[in-house]
Amino acid sequence: MDEISTWILxxxxxxxxxxxxxxxxxxxxxxxxxxxxxxxxRLTKTLLLRHLLSLLPKLSTETLDSIELLQTLAPNPxxxxxxxxxxxxxVGATFSSPNFPGAVEDIWTGRVGCLLKSSGASKDALxxxxxxxxxxxxxxASSRDEAMKEGWDAxxxxxxxxxxxxxxxxxxxxxxxxAAAEYLRVLGESTSGAAERQRKGKMMAAGSSRxxxxxxxxxxxxxxxxxxxxxxxxEVQKVREALIRSSKALxxxxxxxxxxxxxxxDGLMARKSGAGIHVEEPRENSxxxxxxxxxxxxxxxxxxxxxxxDGIHTEGRCKHPNDATKASLMDRNPTAxxxxxxxxxxxxxxxxxxxxxxxxxxxxxxxxxxxxxxVLEVNQKVKLARGRKxxxxxxxxxxxxxxxxxxxxxGKWKKILTSYHEIFEERTEVDLKDKWRNMTR
DNA sequence: CTAGGGTTATAT
DNA sequence: ATATAACCCTAG
Numbered sequence: 001m002d003e004i005s006t007w008i009l010x011x012x013x014x015x016x017x018x019x020x021x022x023x024x025x026x027x028x029x030x031x032x033x034x035x036x037x038x039x040x041x042r043l044t045k046t047l048l049l050r051h052l053l054s055l056l057p058k059l060s061t062e063t064l065d066s067i068e069l070l071q072t073l074a075p076n077p078x079x080x081x082x083x084x085x086x087x088x089x090x091v092g093a094t095f096s097s098p099n100f101p102g103a104v105e106d107i108w109t110g111r112v113g114c115l116l117k118s119s120g121a122s123k124d125a126l127x128x129x130x131x132x133x134x135x136x137x138x139x140x141a142s143s144r145d146e147a148m149k150e151g152w153d154a155x156x157x158x159x160x161x162x163x164x165x166x167x168x169x170x171x172x173x174x175x176x177x178x179a180a181a182e183y184l185r186v187l188g189e190s191t192s193g194a195a196e197r198q199r200k201g202k203m204m205a206a207g208s209s210r211x212x213x214x215x216x217x218x219x220x221x222x223x224x225x226x227x228x229x230x231x232x233x234x235e236v237q238k239v240r241e242a243l244i245r246s247s248k249a250l251x252x253x254x255x256x257x258x259x260x261x262x263x264x265x266d267g268l269m270a271r272k273s274g275a276g277i278h279v280e281e282p283r284e285n286s287x288x289x290x291x292x293x294x295x296x297x298x299x300x301x302x303x304x305x306x307x308x309x310d311g312i313h314t315e316g317r318c319k320h321p322n323d324a325t326k327a328s329l330m331d332r333n334p335t336a337x338x339x340x341x342x343x344x345x346x347x348x349x350x351x352x353x354x355x356x357x358x359x360x361x362x363x364x365x366x367x368x369x370x371x372x373x374x375v376l377e378v379n380q381k382v383k384l385a386r387g388r389k390x391x392x393x394x395x396x397x398x399x400x401x402x403x404x405x406x407x408x409x410x411g412k413w414k415k416i417l418t419s420y421h422e423i424f425e426e427r428t429e430v431d432l433k434d435k436w437r438n439m440t441r
Numbered sequence: 442c443t444a445g446g447g448t449t450a451t452a453t
Numbered sequence: 454a455t456a457t458a459a460c461c462c463t464a465g
Contacts, residue, residue, distance in 0.1 A: 390450060390459055414442060431460075433443070438458055448461070453454100 006043050011177040013046045014169075018422075019054050024396055026051045042172070045073050049165045056158060059092030063161065064111065070168075071125040077171040078164060083128045085164035088157035091134055095152065100144040108138045388426075393435055397423060401435060410436065 013025070029039050029047055039047075052066040067086045076082060090107055097103035112135050116127055141147035174182065400423045404416040413429035424432065 387449090388460070392451095392459080411443065428460095429442070430444095430462095433445095434459065434461095437445085441457090442465105444464090446462085446464105448459105450457100450459080452457075 003040075006040050007176040009039075010043050010046050011175045013043075013050050014175055021396075021423075022050055022054050024399065024423075028395060028399060041073050045070065045168070045172070046175075048073075049168055052161065053165050056162060059089050059096055059157060059161065061093055061107065063089040064093055064107065067161075067164075068111075068126070076125060078167045079125065081160075081164040081167050083126060083131070085161045086126045087128060087131050087134065088160040090131070091138075091152065092154060092157040094138060095144060095148060095154070100147075104138045104141075104147075108135045391426070397427070398435070398439065400424070401432060401439070405436060 009025075013022075026047055029044070048066050048070050052063065052070070055063050055066070064086070067082070067089055071082060071086075090112060094100070094103045094107050112131060116132055116135070137150065138147055173179070400420050401416070404420055408415050408419075411433075413432045416432055417424055417427065417429045427435075
């Protein structure tokens with residue numbers, strides 16, 4: 001995984017992502033050497049902390065595993081909170097286990113026993129007087145009630161773990177992307193050098209040290225340019241490229257609003273025109289365009305959360321599985337120009353101060369084909385031109401597919417697709433089958 | 442809907 | 454230039 005994916009993953013992990021997805025990411029990235037080099041310590045830590053929090057109302061041995069792993073990651077800015085979290089998690093896990101003697105054996109004789117015996121880093125980080133005290137108490141007790149009678153605050157234990165995780169996040173500071181965004185915002189507000197240097201320092205603290213030194217080297221050559229156009233700093237360029245490149249990965253997290261909007265629009269169309277839907281291919285504009293706008297507005301109202309912030313775009317994928325044959329208003333218009341996030345079509349620069357900006361201008365509507373023959377020809381062209389954009393399979397998708405084939409069996413592609421549709425977004429059952437064929441060759 | 446052959450874009 | 458992965462077509 002490269003540095004840029006790391007920034008983005010870290011950012012994504014700090015967001016509110018579905019717990020199922022988080023779990024998968026944990027399984028994918030954590031158990032140390034998965035495919036290639038393990039992720040950066042910072043990312044690993046983020047992942048572990050998120051995992052820890054996601055387990056939370058419950059305390060289990062999984063909680064303990066997470067904390068033990070976290071303990072191995074330097075630096076450890078909150079040693080007291082870490083010890084406290086471990087203690088509370090251990091006690092909590094013991095009490096919430098259905099098998100009290102078994103849990104004591106596993107947690108207190110096993111884990112804690114080893115921990116207290118061994119000397120060195122892990123002992124320093126996790127062991128405490130209180131922990132050995134609890135160990136004595138647990139091993140002496142013959143039942144859960146007996147162990148608990150000296151007082152135990154279950155909610156307090158959960159709070160202790162949460163407090164530790166929050167403190168760690170706090171100590172880590174904002175994610176690299178957030179810091180970069182903040183830096184640029186401030187840079188845009190004031191061109192004062194002092195402020196710039198201050199923010200810069202803050203940002204560097206957030207990023208990995210490797211990233212920092214790399215960029216510092218680059219900085220000098222482009223300084224003149226960035227003063228007059230803060231949007232063009234190498235940092236933005238880099239982040240922008242990263243966002244584009246990673247949009248594929250993000251697609252499994254961020255829903256593309258377009259298919260949904262189209263669905264709604266089609267629904268409205270169907271209701272409006274009764275049974276038959278026929279829209280002339282090259283549409284006469286003016287009178288219908290008003291209606292068209294309304295429909296878009298309505299769909300926007302129905303899904304306010306889908307409005308992505310400016311600059312973060314998912315690709316405009318218009319095709320909807322069931323609509324391949326229907327020509328609808330929302331389908332890609334062959335005569336219109338769309339702005340796509342293709343890697344090589346990105347050019348935000350307007351270096352020439354001539355004010356002659358490169359505006360997109362939509363060509364005026366072509367005259368509609370006169371003969372039926374021509375209509376056919378145009379339709380064919382549309383069909384040919386409408387191949388899906390190639391999208392590489394993510395590791396998450398591959399993993400999910402493997403797991404799904406294990407549970408449902410090879411050949412149950414439709415079933416697999418529907419039960420994991422949130423992960424196989426925009427894939428068809430045929431894609432799954434093809435992918436499986438590729439994977440097993 | 443699935444299987445399997447065919448086509449094309451992309452990585453090596 | 455070639456191999457491979459992703460995608461397409463279509464019979465059954």
